[in-house]
Amino acid sequence: MIIHQLNLQTDVLMLLSLHCPVVISLNFSHFITESLVPYYLDFLVYSSSFMVCFTMNRVDKHVINVIQCLNLGGMEQATLLKYEHLVKLGCTGAILSLNPDGGIKNRFTRLGIPVLDGKYSYLRVLRDLIKLRRDCPQSSEIIVSQVGHNIFVNLLLRLFFGSGVKLELHYHHVENDIFSYKWYFVYLFAFLSGNNFYFVSQFIRDEVCSRIPFIRDRSFIIGNPLRLRSLIYQPRQNFDEFVVGNAGWFIPRKRHDLLFDLALQLSERKNVKFLLAGDGPLLDAFKLQVIEMGLSDKFEFLGWTNDMECFYKRLHLLAFYSDYDALGRTPLEAATYGIPSICSVRNGGLKTQFGDNHGIYFDDSHNVKLHSQLIQFYLDNPDEYYSDSKRSYVRAQHIGDVSAYVNSSTFDR
Structure with missing residues (x-):
């Protein structure tokens, strides 16, 4: 069995549980020439029962x-x-x-x-x-x-x-x-x-x-693991419609009401739209208020969805508001798609994990006027948007490793 381009930290350990000879071809193509590949593969032929002696056994x-x-x-x-x-x-x-x-x-x-x-x-x-x-x-x-x-x-x-x-x-x-x-x-x-x-x-x-x-x-x-995207980062090029997203439970502490203020601050920017995913006890009241405020053309509601990938791929920016949150996973997930975020949380732990200057703008005061100015800055300066987008993507790859989470939460101590 020949297996190409495995992740050394995870998949090699998985192969150790297989009771058959395996050939492991790691992604070392940047320094192994084509002429050396046959010798390289021969060198990497092992039996799993032999390799397990040299690797920490975590399968039992x-x-x-x-x-x-x-x-x-x-x-x-x-x-x-x-x-x-x-x-x-x-x-x-x-x-x-x-x-x-x-x-x-x-x-x-x-x-x-x-x-x-x-x-x-x-x-x-x-x-x-x-x-x-x-x-x-x-x-x-x-x-x-x-x-x-x-x-x-x-x-x-x-x-x-x-x-x-x-x-x-x-x-x-x-x-x-x-x-x-x-x-x-x-x-x-x-x-x-x-x-x-x-x-x-x-x-x-x-x-x-x-x-x-x-x-x-x-x-x-x-920490908190992320489903990391292995595809090469591709920034969003089209600002004809600039989509600001939010996802989560419609409950009081999540402060979806601040999205009204943000939409009003950006009312002159006709290309700015809001895409909301999620459900909860306040959703119907929120939809009614959107109609009463004349913002129906600004907001689109997806409801509860199992396909968050389709949601994130439509976004340019995530606006995350909360009064209390242990962490705040949504901005982290957005970062795996290269989506910058405005993260306004009065009491929460995301900043300590994600850090400053990585494509998430942190605020603990719910200063919506300042947030609207940041969005307008992105619209007027696409290069700055792309730079923050790239930084958020790179940071997510750095902090979202699942194997580190499993080690710390399950195997260690």
Whole structure:
């Protein structure tokens, strides 16, 4: 079997689980001449059973994730990318969702990862955990992560799997300047159960450790993986219609209302349009307000969509508004397509991960007038737009590595 252009960090490890000779042709064509290729290939003929002696063996692992829900949010997307990578490495696993599937279950099952989901109840969760424990392979190391907080589930995981369960947090803790008392119980119980704590951003780690300092030595930053685009970056050339996008839940803290102000500030720019994807309790009211304000020709609504690639490929810029966010995955996803963003978040962790001067303009004051001026600057200076577009793409490639996320959230510590 001859396999060309593999990713050394991921796919080579996957091949180690195959019980057949393989020929691995890495993408070294920039310094290997055509005449040397036959000798190069002969040199790279190995048996997987021989190679495994020289490579860290991570294939005999069974990874269980207990997750709050299976919607299409950032937490679920990160978990899906993790399991895609684990399957490549030859790992097995299972998912227990505390709530019914929200549209992503079939993506796990297509990977061969069984998923247990349903309406939340103590009895159902207990029954499903018993099944998960019973179905664990006897010869594999069991790794268990709880994605999201739940004291009852944490107790059951301690009983069924012992100490060492990984508690993974993807949600902010402080809202309206209030750190709920429930978090003290959540973290104290998890600490006494022997959990380590894995935060998606430095921001939410600081939220907790500044108030519950005794968990600091057992807390780690895992970041957020991205589905990276391997195609050569292609900037958008046509400004005849400049599309500003936004995607997510229509809920109060997401501040979609600021898009009205932005549209009004740009009313003289007839080529600026707004494309919105997502659903939520405030969507109908938002649509009605668009009509009342006479902005129907400016806004297009996609609703909830599973095909985010089609959404992103129509954009020139992402406008992300929020009062509270642990990270903010949408601007990161946009960056993988080379789409710059205006990221206005009063309390959030994206800036600490993405950094300044990489094609995302950060603001914590919701200064819509300033945001409109930036868009007009891009329209009048396409070269500056292309430069920021390129920077965002390059930065996403740098920080979105899935293998690093799997190592930090699953294999390490």
